[in-house]
Amino acid sequence: MKKLQVISVISAITSLLIATPLMAQTTIIKNVNGYTLSGETLIKFSAISFTNDTINKTYQPGETIDIANDVVVIDGHGQTMLPGLIDAHGHVLGYGHSLLRVDLVNSASEADAVNRTIVYAKDNPSLSWVLGRGWNQVQWLNNSYPSAKSLDKAFPDKPVWLKRVDGHAGWANSKAMALAGITAASKAPAGGEIIRDEKGQPTGVFIDNAMELITASIAPPSRSEDKLALTKAMHSLASLGLTSVHDAGIDQNNINLYKELASENNMTIRINGMLYLPSENWQQQLAQGPFKTHDDMFIFNSVKIQADGALGSRGASLINDYSDHAGHKGLLLHDKETLQHYIDFAMNAGFQVNTHAIGDNANKLILDLYQQAIAKSNTKSLRHRIEHAQVLRLVDIPRFASLNVIASMQATHATSDKNMAVTRLGEQRILGAYAWRKLLDSNAVIAAGSDFPVESPNPFYGLHAAITRQDHNNSPQGGWYGEQKMTPVEALRSFTLDAAYAAHQEKLIGSLEAGKKADFILLSDDIFTMPASQIWQSQVLQTWVAGKKVFSLAEPSVAK
Structure with a gap:
């Protein structure tokens, strides 16, 4: 009975801990070149305070900042702070799938392209097909089309399909060709070509409309x-x-x-x-x-x-x-x-x-x-x-x-x-x-x-x-x-x-004001003072969403 009571107490304490909100943590980022909007007016500020995911206050340049002992203080090192930027029209899944491709642009050789594919596949082991794009045999020393054989050594059991840089040719391994039912007897459709070796066997390279013979077998993403x-x-x-x-x-x-x-x-x-x-x-x-x-x-x-x-x-x-x-x-x-x-x-x-x-x-x-x-x-x-x-x-x-x-x-x-x-x-x-x-x-x-x-x-x-x-x-x-x-x-x-x-x-x-979410970015450049022609080159140093740093090129200094 006592054991059951102890278990009940532990269970009650656990439930209470789960139900209790996380302890409030206030952070101040000071020494920033901050910009935000209030209506149509551009406002400058030098520091921002937020607790968990919500902004408490922005501080005007020269304004005194009262800092309690339990506050985390970060030096912004004079970097430019802007409200987090919002893209009102994008396609996230399509963009994500474009990132799930081996980048073969400027690969130095067929072997280099294969090695890049190996590295990528190791980083993404859950993919059912290994897909990529960017190879260009004209840039390679032998100036020759690649073959399935070089891919087969690394990928005997997983299909691989790599498009040429211009999208008008594709390179498959034997597993991909087997799934597509490609044999020596396969014929290319009008407007396409299957590259073959001296024995008439497909080498793994498919030109233009013949690429559809492979792509038709690529299953939709899981x-x-x-x-x-x-x-x-x-x-x-x-x-x-x-x-x-x-x-x-x-x-x-x-x-x-x-x-x-x-x-x-x-x-x-x-x-x-x-x-x-x-x-x-x-x-x-x-x-x-x-x-x-x-x-x-x-x-x-x-x-x-x-x-x-x-x-x-x-x-x-x-x-x-x-x-x-x-x-x-x-x-x-x-x-x-x-x-x-x-x-x-x-x-x-x-x-x-x-x-x-x-x-x-x-x-x-x-x-x-x-x-x-x-x-x-x-x-x-x-x-x-x-x-x-x-x-x-x-x-x-x-x-x-x-x-x-x-x-x-x-x-x-x-x-x-x-x-x-x-x-x-x-x-x-x-x-x-x-x-x-x-x-x-x-x-x-x-x-x-x-x-x-x-x-x-x-x-x-x-x-x-x-x-x-x-x-x-x-x-x-x-x-x-x-x-x-x-x-x-x-x-x-x-x-x-x-x-x-x-x-x-x-x-x-949309703006950095008290009561709003702490979504902001830090830049090395000031888009309001730099030459307008260079704005496209601006580099993001940090991105914060809901008071959490979700991206950083370099860790900031933290002081008390």
């Missing part, structure tokens, strides 16, 4: 591989200074993985997920309503719909013909009635609707459909969004503010597209394209992103493009349609407060 991809992606994004990302187009499986990662405390950065419509069981998922974790590391309160294609491929839906393709106006991916159904269903379920629209016809159509649906559902306060908002009729620009619709835009699209956009659109339509200044002057909110992995997720590339409208070679002089530039403060705001606002999180993150 759940564990998807989870690993998300984890790697979040770590990589944190190293670039991103503390939050709006994941633009996820499915129910992704939602469950994020919930699982959050329950394991493995969310490196905050994720705002948009459910892709249509995806499997999307109606049932929306019927459950919005969701967020208790620590706000994962939230799900929006959907993603795709109205048209891209400008470069002439898939963006235009009102009039493409200037370089008479008789072609692009295409809509859904008819008007289907788009209306998705929009109405999501708004009525209480979800923010975020629709991809690039061409002026797609943007006009979505604004029209939003106007009708917002009036019927009374959801103007949900701050619906248009993702990209790339080519707009000038008369449609004021509609964003009047409908409380956010323009979710990617500054690097302008600097990437500048060499073809005028050709596609002509001299008049281009005046409503990538029109950041016109939108801001009409009181629209712009939430900045990158659309990674289509573009680099590095937010400093986006800040640089927004401020200069130039590429990394400082071209063109004065910026491409330079009158549409953002100011440095506007650009920072688009990656912080306005991106947070676009996720209904402006009271939680």
